[in-house]
Amino acid sequence: MTAPAPAHTSRAAQVLSRPLSINGLTVSNRIVMAPMTRAFSPGGVPGADVASYYSRRAAAGVGLIVTEGTYVGHDSAGQSDSIPRFHGEEQLAGWAKVAEAVHAAGGKIVPQLWHIGMVRQAGQPPYADAPAVGPSGLRLDGSAGSGKEMTQDDLDDVIDAFVEAAVAAERIGFDGVELHGAHGYLLDQFLWAGTNRRTDAYGGDLVARTKFATEIVAAVREAVSASFPIIFRYSQWKQEAYDARLAETPEELEALLAPLAAAGVDAFHASTRRYWLPEFEGSDLNLAGWTKKLTGKPTITVGSVGLDGDFLRGFAGEGAPLKSVDDLLDRLEGGEFDLVAVGRALLQDPEWAAKVLAGRTGELKAYDAAALGSLS
């Protein structure tokens, strides 16, 4: 006979195991795999190893997988030939097999659709001649570099590229899409005053700066089925500018999120580096918590879940302080946010979700950056 699981472990399993619906898509539990660029797709084609990498995690209990960022079909969208693309016959055939494998393993999966904008360095593959484009041709550090301020034609082309990718995602069997509006990439470059200096309708105050992302959401919403979920990922922080902020107050955050929600976002993925940090003074709510409170939409939290020692020991029940685990479960159970994305801990340990859900927490593996080197 097996020993009964410690009380806190059963609570974790109980809280995390509840299903959740996002615009009719039922996710079987609250554990999401965070999008993580891996660059193991030569020619932009995800192969059998990528399919196994994701399906292994679905088989081990991850409720929803958000794939690594994958380039939409615009020449300036990316800068690596081994990061998967979400356009082209061979590439989409590869992705169809990824979705099929994840479904066969009992999981759900959405691609993260990505355009890197002004992060692009000139001369890089897959389209070496393509310029870096952005709202004002500015890099994240404010320098002009060789960037190009996007014209209305450029904006229309990029909107079309996101729409085509989302339509393809539905056609080849994905369960929804996530639009990458975070971390200083193209959509975020429009949202952030540091990179958006436009004087036309796409620049100016916070609401004006949401116009481009909002148009993408609305165009995608129009082109896919009404029940096909659209998740929008955003962040305050940027690559190279960890202290950057889009919104200094809840009112500003509401101004940012309301147009996106109205355009058809079904769930928000609020990217933070440490999920437990309060977003604004005077409240314990984190960014996902505020996002849910202000929009009423389901939200995903993220940031160092399963990485700190207390969290691991808390799950393992070795007498260490349980604050981190209980804090996360309390917030989830209290409805502050709905889903918890796990990045590096899941990269390290494909069985992370199964171990947590089954109370085999003593077997969780500590994160080691060496995990970045393979697709295991």
Ligand SMILES: Cc1cc2nc3c(=O)[nH]c(=O)nc-3n(C[C@H](O)[C@H](O)[C@H](O)COP(=O)(O)O)c2cc1C
């Ligand atoms: C190797 C690696 C690649 C990442 N690539 C992406 C990406 O393609 N898109 C994205 O939105 N975030 C990306 N992130 C951020 C993660 O999705 C996540 O927000 C971050 O790692 C924090 O979660 P964690 O502490 O659980 O790892 C990446 C993170 C890592 C470690």
